Amino acid sequence: MSQLPTPVSLRVKPGPGRLAVTGIGNALLDVIVRDHDNLHARLGLTKGAMNLVDLNRAHEIYDGMGPTVQVSGGSVANTIAGVASLGGTSAFLGKVGADEFGDVFAHDLRSLGVELGLARSTQSDIQTGRCHVFVTDDAQRTMATYLGAANQFQPDDVDTSLIERSEIVYIEGYLFDLPPAKEAIRRIVEVAHDCDTLVALSLSDSFCVERHHQDFLKLVSDDVDVLLSNEGEIRALFGTSSLESAFAAVDELGVLTVVTCGPAGAQVGSVSGVVSVPAADVEVVVDQNGAGDLFAAGFLFALALGADPVEATELGSMCAGEIITHLGARPEANLEEMAMEFGLL
Amino acid sequence: MSQLPTPVSLRVKPGPGRLAVTGIGNALLDVIVRDHDNLHARLGLTKGAMNLVDLNRAHEIYDGMGPTVQVSGGSVANTIAGVASLGGTSAFLGKVGADEFGDVFAHDLRSLGVELGLARSTQSDIQTGRCHVFVTDDAQRTMATYLGAANQFQPDDVDTSLIERSEIVYIEGYLFDLPPAKEAIRRIVEVAHDCDTLVALSLSDSFCVERHHQDFLKLVSDDVDVLLSNEGEIRALFGTSSLESAFAAVDELGVLTVVTCGPAGAQVGSVSGVVSVPAADVEVVVDQNGAGDLFAAGFLFALALGADPVEATELGSMCAGEIITHLGARPEANLEEMAMEFGLL
Numbered sequence: 263m264s265q266l267p268t269p270v271s272l273r274v275k276p277g278p279g280r281l282a283v284t285g286i287g288n289a290l291l292d293v294i295v296r297d298h299d300n301l302h303a304r305l306g307l308t309k310g311a312m313n314l315v316d317l318n319r320a321h322e323i324y325d326g327m328g329p330t331v332q333v334s335g336g337s338v339a340n341t342i343a344g345v346a347s348l349g350g351t352s353a354f355l356g357k358v359g360a361d362e363f364g365d366v367f368a369h370d371l372r373s374l375g376v377e378l379g380l381a382r383s384t385q386s387d388i389q390t391g392r393c394h395v396f397v398t399d400d401a402q403r404t405m406a407t408y409l410g411a412a413n414q415f416q417p418d419d420v421d422t423s424l425i426e427r428s429e430i431v432y433i434e435g436y437l438f439d440l441p442p443a444k445e446a447i448r449r450i451v452e453v454a455h456d457c458d459t460l461v462a463l464s465l466s467d468s469f470c471v472e473r474h475h476q477d478f479l480k481l482v483s484d485d486v487d488v489l490l491s492n493e494g495e496i497r498a499l500f501g502t503s504s505l506e507s508a509f510a511a512v513d514e515l516g517v518l519t520v521v522t523c524g525p526a527g528a529q530v531g532s533v534s535g536v537v538s539v540p541a542a543d544v545e546v547v548v549d550q551n552g553a554g555d556l557f558a559a560g561f562l563f564a565l566a567l568g569a570d571p572v573e574a575t576e577l578g579s580m581c582a583g584e585i586i587t588h589l590g591a592r593p594e595a596n597l598e599e600m601a602m603e604f605g606l607l
Numbered sequence: 608m609s610q611l612p613t614p615v616s617l618r619v620k621p622g623p624g625r626l627a628v629t630g631i632g633n634a635l636l637d638v639i640v641r642d643h644d645n646l647h648a649r650l651g652l653t654k655g656a657m658n659l660v661d662l663n664r665a666h667e668i669y670d671g672m673g674p675t676v677q678v679s680g681g682s683v684a685n686t687i688a689g690v691a692s693l694g695g696t697s698a699f700l701g702k703v704g705a706d707e708f709g710d711v712f713a714h715d716l717r718s719l720g721v722e723l724g725l726a727r728s729t730q731s732d733i734q735t736g737r738c739h740v741f742v743t744d745d746a747q748r749t750m751a752t753y754l755g756a757a758n759q760f761q762p763d764d765v766d767t768s769l770i771e772r773s774e775i776v777y778i779e780g781y782l783f784d785l786p787p788a789k790e791a792i793r794r795i796v797e798v799a800h801d802c803d804t805l806v807a808l809s810l811s812d813s814f815c816v817e818r819h820h821q822d823f824l825k826l827v828s829d830d831v832d833v834l835l836s837n838e839g840e841i842r843a844l845f846g847t848s849s850l851e852s853a854f855a856a857v858d859e860l861g862v863l864t865v866v867t868c869g870p871a872g873a874q875v876g877s878v879s880g881v882v883s884v885p886a887a888d889v890e891v892v893v894d895q896n897g898a899g900d901l902f903a904a905g906f907l908f909a910l911a912l913g914a915d916p917v918e919a920t921e922l923g924s925m926c927a928g929e930i931i932t933h934l935g936a937r938p939e940a941n942l943e944e945m946a947m948e949f950g951l952l
Contacts, residue, residue, distance in 0.1 A: 362735075
């Protein structure tokens, strides 16, 4: 099994001016509805998946939704909010529109102390992206995403100094859907390699992995140090029918890999082979949205502090356990206090 | 004690094209934060009150808040959403900006089937109003409201046909803070009187009553059929030290009056004197925001159906009981189904 690539600092918070984790991803506002009677299906959306939609379709979907709740979202942005809530220094790179939703998105990260490398679109007709989230009674979420300004994230929007100051840079797989963002990823990876910043990647969504299979495979083979995924995503990546074969494939590539398996917990590669860590004990699951994102927050922050992969998985599970107890994918509890209570920080 | 003014229809849903309740009020988006450590006090806000703020102060307050949740709000707009959730036909009159928050506000009422007489500001620098809500651990809420476009609501913005089609028109007391809206109220009252639409008024806030004491007193004496308030508000209106003397004053004016008293329930004038109705039994109170607004929804909708004041108060209490179990002042449950289960509809 692969060894954990050694982070710059060990068991020590990043020094002055250093950042534990910098994330790059889609800047989105979540527009959430409780879906008691399969509204998502009537609107033609694939359950459990992230469905990409254009502006017309986004309007059609929104018009079909009941009253909604608006909360900042975006997969990697949720992770970064989680790192900040754990007491970690962090930054986020992305792009919003020059509108109120963009103000809300920026406010919600800034107010947690996250440093922002947030580009704003100069086109007045390009709005901040939004993700329409349908939360069904089984706590599953179905998403219809209009990318808006996030669609325009490009190499020039990358503040490389944030990458240089980071222990870990965390890249959202969804960015592969956007050609200019793919170039931006290339630039980020180059900077990260030059300054020994670890490169972590989220596979984001199995449909997304299928859409960009070769690109993902090349990035994982050549540039990725840490891989985060769920079972469907990693099997889609390696075309394997079992999780075991997928772990064998990443082991060969020397990539530290953690796979979340919902209520069954998570599996992580470690010096003693693949280790299973149980999910947090949660009384009532309200909304699974953000479970993977917040798992990533705990996992990556712990790695940045020099924890071993199993310890990191434990912190990830705790964070995932908090987010599924309420609507929305941004933490409501102070995760740092929670982790201290559990003896995980 | 005053007799209930007889609504047009009795125990019958309003006929085709008729509306049970039309509301006129401030169109606001609630920007909600959980306030665990008296942030509202550090920002200089009076606890439990609605503090009016200008744009600069609104920015200062927002900058001082942690991550927020955005949900449609506005006191009478919340009531109208409640009437719609109870299965009642309803309409809302107000004013928003030509921005995303305005779109959200309109969407959330329209999606419930509410008819909209929603004016939009043509000034690009006037945004939709917002109410910054601080929910403390004791479930109390402190508000800082920037009125924005709502500030510009004026007589020309009134779609009088909605008033003509309504059993009850419900006016938000907060509108007295706005000179052009005061003129709009005058127009609404005239139309209502011409077509036997009952005029209901919310006293909104005791500070607001003190700010416009004479105007409130004149409207209640001359034009109001149904008065909704809490204890502090009605005592401020009549300058009485006891609730009893306040009830004596409204009895003399012949105004049907209901007073909400938080966990102590509500008191309502009826043919058999002032009757107390207990509050709904609620396990955990999360956020008192909207309790009065949703009480009004049940109370007014029941009146529009021809229920007696005590029955109307019971439906009001049920609706208030739902809203305080979650964050935000718009109902999450289907209130019509809930009322049927409780045998109240």
